[in-house]
Amino acid sequence: MSATVNNPFQHIVEPLDPKDPTQQFYNLSKLGDPRYERLPFSIRVLLESAIRNCDEFLVKSSDVESILNWKHTQTQTVEVPFRPARVILQDFTGVPAVVDFAAMRDAVMKLGGDPEKINPVCPADLVIDHSIQVDFNRKSDSLQKNQDLEFDRNRERFQFLKWGSKAFRNMRIIPPGSGIVHQVNLEYLARVVFNFDGYFYPDSLVGTDSHTTMIDGLGVLGWGVGGIEAEAVMLGQPISMVLPEVVGYKLSGTPNQFITSTDIVLTVTKHLRQVGVVGKFVEFFGPGVSQLSIADRATIANMCPEYGATAAFFPVDEVSVQYLEQTGRDAEKLAYITKYLKAVSMFRDYNNVSQDPDFTRIVELDLTTVVPCCSGPKRPQDRIAVSDMKSDFESCLGAKQGFKGFQIPPEHHSTAVPFRFNDKDYTLNHGSVVIAAITSCTNTSNPSVMLGAGLLAKKAIECGLSVKPYIKTSLSPGSGVVTYYLKESGVMDYLFQLGFEVVGYGCMTCIGNSGPLPEPVVEAITQGDLVASGVLSGNRNFEGRVHPNTRANYLASPPLVIAYAIAGTVRIDFDKEPIGTNSEGKEVFLRDIWPTREEIQAVEREFVIPTMFKEVYEKIESVNERWNSLVAPSDKLYPWDTNSTYIKSPPFFHGLTMKLQPPQSIHEAYVLLNLGDSVTTDHISPAGNIARNSSAARYLTSRGLSARDYNSYGSRRGNDAVMARGTFANIRLFNKFLNKQAPKTIHLPTEETMDVFDAAERYIQSGVPLVILAGKEYGSGSSRDWAAKGPFLQGIKAVVAESYERIHRSNLVGMGVIPLEYLAGDSAESLGLTGRERYTILIPEPLTPRMLVDVKLDTGKTFQVRMRFDTDVELTYFHHGGILNYMIRKMSEN
Incomplete structure (x- = not known):
């Protein structure tokens, strides 16, 4: 992720230390552009990445200008590329990513390409932290028993991940029993400033967990993306993002002696939900920030998805450096981190108002007003x-x-x-x-x-x-x-x-x-x-x-x-x-x-x-003896076991050819589910225990498993047959067709009530396309790729909603499912939609970002919706049938 060849900004490259000309950096302060010093610190990170990676192909000089001109472009839906320095995964989201990589290798080989081209270009760390359950508690041996049970249940998954760590370059696995991905990231994995391939540059990342934002508390810009999008970044693609507005959140005052950081973060969460920051960056400033430890800041940044922002950024200051020292980072790193960030005007003094940048708007919180x-x-x-x-x-x-x-x-x-x-x-x-x-x-x-x-x-x-x-x-x-x-x-x-x-x-x-x-x-x-x-x-x-x-x-x-x-x-x-x-x-x-x-x-x-930190983290990758003794396959192509109920080759790429098919309109679709507001990825994506009366349980029973061996949906995220059956299987799903909470729907042609997957399967067998109706904030919650993959496998061609959570909309795009949005003031209620109509959605040519399309009902009614492909890159993915199909075709080219 170092600088590109023939970079038009090569003239601002200089050594950080004149005595060592081999260690260089792009000195943004030498742009000679007064706009730079007025940019929010978070936008400066985007700018540095664009300048360092400028190749006039994936990243263009015009992109650099768009970011520099943020004060004007922030409200114009301007698309810019961003190449994060690294990717972080946890095992629930990491297993399906590695499954996809393995299946993509198979697909590239079938198309005549080199399968080893499917390999992370961008460094990726995967922390196994989501597999352990509280089966035992209140006893001195609870930890050991839970860890033993975790290994027994997940041996197959762990063997698969260990295969991935060997088969793919640039992928590091942190074994189970080490901690939570975001805390390990904060205390150990975070670089703050990269020193790689002769260049210094800011640490930045995307992660397959929505709470990736926790690292923003340390001044490392990062946020959660769908697993599908993360895979593309790992393969060297920049993220295409709309240049965000940045809300300045000013903190002042000192919290009273009985207040905890949790009280502060819950106060901030409610406040920012009321302000409305979905799709925006939030950047913290003001003298109150210096009252907060890095752990306090990380707690606030962690809850970023709960108030809906993309990132919640605390620029690096002296407190950040003290934290790095406290957590055992060595003196040499601390020296170049401070020197580099000061050289490029990214080191913050929260008490110095002259450093306060321009913001889209400013909101304030007096910490003295916070109550438990x-x-x-x-x-x-x-x-x-x-x-x-x-x-x-x-x-x-x-x-x-x-x-x-x-x-x-x-x-x-x-x-x-x-x-x-x-x-x-x-x-x-x-x-x-x-x-x-x-x-x-x-x-x-x-x-x-x-x-x-x-x-x-x-x-x-x-x-x-x-x-x-x-x-x-x-x-x-x-x-x-x-x-x-x-x-x-x-x-x-x-x-x-x-x-x-x-x-x-x-x-x-x-x-x-x-x-x-x-x-x-x-x-x-x-x-x-x-x-x-x-x-x-x-x-x-x-x-x-x-x-x-x-x-x-x-x-x-x-x-x-x-x-x-x-x-x-x-x-x-x-x-x-x-x-x-x-x-x-x-x-x-x-x-x-x-x-x-x-x-x-x-x-x-x-x-x-x-x-303490040094002692714990020096042995983190080798301390788990059961992990060390695991034997994994050594093949570059994964030897799929057709009897496995954990790891299965997914059907996403079956029949994929090099030739693109033109996008098709959706004709006479039935509504699978008629949903309301705030349908979360918990409602959509399989999570938690597998209920004994569920479609997934019936499938596992048919494969010879007893109920005690079902394990959780999370542990079976590498098996599409289980996950498709667990999609919309949440007992708290409220489907207007039934007017009650239940993981069921009505198969409209027969008026039968049945599990959602069973109804979807019956529609698929009849060759009938499906759509979903939803209200506001569809897909809020964790960044679960299965919340898009599951509906895709259930035959969902489009979702019609009043608004979308950012990551989930991106995931739908990544799977080739069309996100459609009612026009302002419209809703299912205002348009008189019951969900029992049949829907024809006309897809015109050529497609343009955020264009309006017609929806025709079998009742004769017609209305317009906005197609939420927000960028040209997203349209490219759609034409390919999804982002992974696009990557396979690209990697298969000779």
């Missing part, structure tokens, strides 16, 4: 002050079914269900906490909240408090460093006594790998139709995600997770009600055990030290 808060019960942007939690939950209980409602009749609000657990009697009510998990990249990277949780646990134990044994408690740190400092500071034992022992290193409860609840608890919840609660320090709480038996799920800081676990319910006002009583019958309030910011910082200064 949670978020929920169904969306991360629905912030609730902790002082309002009790009243808010109670209002949600009776409110109409929706994001803030469960529609429980008033006479059932006080339902109590007795049950017996471990030979003792307990009672569950609405709001009872049954899952309490310190989990996910959002917070486990942050020593202040993790140590805060540990100190609160210590004080709780000293006050004689405990957590009821039926509550599923867990601690899944983002890296081994967390365990290290929790032990060294002496708080780990107290966490263990409350049930929060380490159960695994990976993304667990937040993605639905919460494991089973005790059977008596499930029976009580079912018997009373209870709205039971999960409280987790994650970033996602969408319906059906955490656990099917927790209908209310709240995001909270690690200390608050413990607090609600001790209380046993979210129906508590901590200001007025005690969190519990000690053995002497004395009431204990949360304020009695809550640690102050000063207490936490003192422990952090003493125990979070560079040697």
